[in-house]
Amino acid sequence: MSQVTGAQSLVNSLEAAGVDVMFGIPGGAILPAYDPIFDSKIRHVLVRHEQGAGHAATGYAQVTGRVGVCIATSGPGATNLVTPLADAAMDSVPMVAITGQVPSLAIGTDAFQEADIRGITMPFAKHNYLITDPADIPRAIAEAFHIASTGRPGPVLVDIAKDALQKMTDFNYPTSVNLKGYQPKLAPNAQAIADAAELITQSSKPVFYVGGGVIKADAHRELLEIANLLGAPVVTTLMARGAFPDSHPLHLGMPGMHGTVAAVTGLQKADLLITLGARFDDRVTGKLSTFATNAKVIHCDIDPAEIHKNRFADVAVIGDVKHTLQALIPALKAALKKNQPDLSPWLRQMNSLKSSYPLGYDQPSDGSLSPQYVIERLGKISGPDTIFTSGVGQHQMWAAQFINYENPRTWLNSGGLGTMGYAVPAAMGAKVGAPDTTVWAIDGDGCFQMTNQELVTCALNNIPVKIAIINNESLGMVRQWQTLFYEGRYSNTSLESKRVPNFPMLAEAMGCVGLSCERPEDVDATIEKAMSINDQPVVVDFRVHRDAMVWPMVAAGTSNDDIMIARETAPDWDSQEL
C-alpha cells in the first residue's frame, strides 16, 4: 500500500465516514489538512467565525439527522468551538469537530496557539481524542462518527497534532468499530415494556410527555400511532416541537416555563407521565418537588443516566425510543383489549383548559407592531414545510408558541444551553442540509449582533437563508425579568438597535437584501417580498413594540401550580373541574 500524509488520511477518513460538507476556517496547526481538502469531493464552507462553523454543523445535523462536521485550527480556533460543542452536548446533537493541535513535541510548552482543547471539552463532549500518531487517525475518525451518531447523540472532538498531519502513514479505514466501554442498548427490555403497558391501562389521566429524543430517533410516526391508540393528550417540549402535529386535537402544546396552561396543568394533574426521550429539565418541571406530584412515571430514554436523575421512574425503559414504541404499541393493544380505561373525563378537562386558555397576546394600543403578530404571520405565510431556527430570548419563546409545527426537524433552537447567536449560523447549516426548503431564522436584535457575520458566508456561497430580526431594541427576555422581578430597573438591557446599527444597511453590506417593516399593515407584504427572493439571503428588520412580554409564565424556581397567564393573573381555577 502506498503511503499518504496524515492529512490525506484524515480527508480519506472523512470521505469514508460519508461526510459531504464541513464548515470551518484554516490556520497554522490545521493547515496541512487544508491541502488535501482542496482536492476532496467534500464541500468545505469557509465561515467567518468558528462559532458559526459549529452551529452550522448543528443546524445541518438537526435537519438531516446526519453528523454535522466542523473544523478549526488550534488555540483560538478551537476555543471558538467551545460554545457550539457545549450547545450540541446539551441538545444531544450528533457532531464531529476536528481541530489542529501544535506539534506533539510542543504540547505542554505553552507553544504559540496552544490550548488544551481536549481538556477544555472533557466535561461536556460525549468523547474526545488527542491524536499524535498518524496511524491512529482513521480509527479515531471512525470511532468519533460512531460515538456521535449512536446512542444518545452528541459532540465528539478529534484534536490532531500538526506533525501527525504531516508525517507519512498507511491509510486503513476500519470496517467496524468495537468499543469495549460503549455499547448503547437499542432494544428495550421485554419485561419493562410489559410493565409499561400494564401501568398505562391502569391510568385514567395519562399524558405523553414528549422530548427531543423522539425527533432524534425518527419516532414521530410511532408517537402518532400510540397517541391515537390510547387517545391520551400529548405535550411537546421546546426540543420536541414538530414531533407531534400542532393541529392534532390531542396536542396540548408546549409545557414548561412559557408553556400553555393546558400543557403545564396536564402534566401537573396527570396520574401517569409516559415520558418519551425527555429529561425532566428544570424549565419543564418548575420546582421539582411540586412537579406532577400524583403521577407515576414511565421513563423511556436511550441514556440510562437520565433514569432517576431528576425524577424517580416507576418503570424505566432503556432503549431507542423508536424501538421502544414499536414494542410498546402491540403490547398496549393487547393490554387495552383486556382493560380499556375511560379517558373521556380527563380529555374533557384538558379540552376545557385548552379552549379557556389559548395562547394569545394584546395588540399594542399605540398601533405599533406586536412581535407575536409578526411571528404568527411568518408561520402562516411560510407554511408547515418551512424550517425555522431561532436565537434565545422572547422571540424564541414566541416562535415556539405562535408557529404551528406539523413536521419533525422543522424547528431548531438552542434549548439546553440557551445560546444567543444560534439562529443565523444554524439556519446556514440547515439550508445547506435542505437546500430546497425555505429556512427562516427568527432572531432577536441582541442575538443577531452576536453571529450575523455568517451572512457574508451565506451570500458568497449561495446559501439563501431568510432572517427576521424581531427588533425590540432591547435584550427583551432579560428586560422582562427586570420588569417583573427588579421593579423595572432596566440595567444594561437597552440596545438602542432602532438607532444603531441600521440592520437593512448592514445586511446590504454583507451581500444580502435588507428590508424593514414597522406597521402591522405592511407585515404580510414584507414577508411575501422576502419569500420571493431566493437567490440571495434576505434580512428583515421588524421594528416591534418593546414592552411585549412572554406569557404564560412559571417564574424560575416556583411551582407549575403557580402559572401566570398575565402579570399578576392566574388562571381562574375555580371555573375548571380538575
Place this chain on the structure above:
Amino acid sequence: MAQHTLEVLVENSPGVLARVAGLFSRRAYNIERLTVGPTANPEVSQMDIVVSVEGHALEQVIAQLDKLINVIAIKEIKPESAPEVHDTQPDYQN
C-alpha cells in the same frame, strides 16, 4: 453519608484519570479516596473509588461513570457480601 467502594475497569488511555476525576467534580460527587493500578491486561487499569452518597445518588454516579467511553466495567464492592456487578450494559434498569 454512606461510603461506597467502586471498582472501575478503565481503558489505559491518556486522560482517563482526568475524565473520571472531572466527572466527579462537575457533578458534585464526593470522592473520599481514589487509587489507580495496573491489571493483568496492560491495556486495562483498575480504579478503586470510594464515594460518599445517599440512596439513588449511587445509581446516578454509576450511570454517569458508565457513560464515559473509556470505562469498561464497574463493580460495587459491598463490605460483607459478594460484589455487585455493573457492566457497561445497563442491565440494572427497573
